[in-house]
Amino acid sequence: MFDFISEEMQSILIVVVVAVLFLIVxxxxxxxxxxxxxxxxxxxxxxxxxxxxxxxxRNKT
Structure with a gap:
């Protein structure tokens, strides 16, 4: 996916994005x-x- 980011950081990023989307929903x-x-x-x-x-x-006055 993102070659410039380590696999561990990619996993953390995916979890954070899913959590943010869950909170928005x-x-x-x-x-x-x-x-x-x-x-x-x-x-x-x-x-x-x-x-x-x-x-x-209103009509009476």
């Missing part, structure tokens, strides 16, 4: 899980009614 998974749970907690009906009431308040 874990961080991305946590972000997506949080985003998905926030999405599940949202209620279209409640948000719609809240916006509708705000709009009615």
């Amino acid at each position: 874990v961080a991305n998974n946590r972000k997506n899980t949080k985003k998905n749970s926030d999405r599940r907690r949202r209620s279209f009906r409640e948000n719609y009614m809240e916006r509708k009431q705000e709009e009615e308040k």
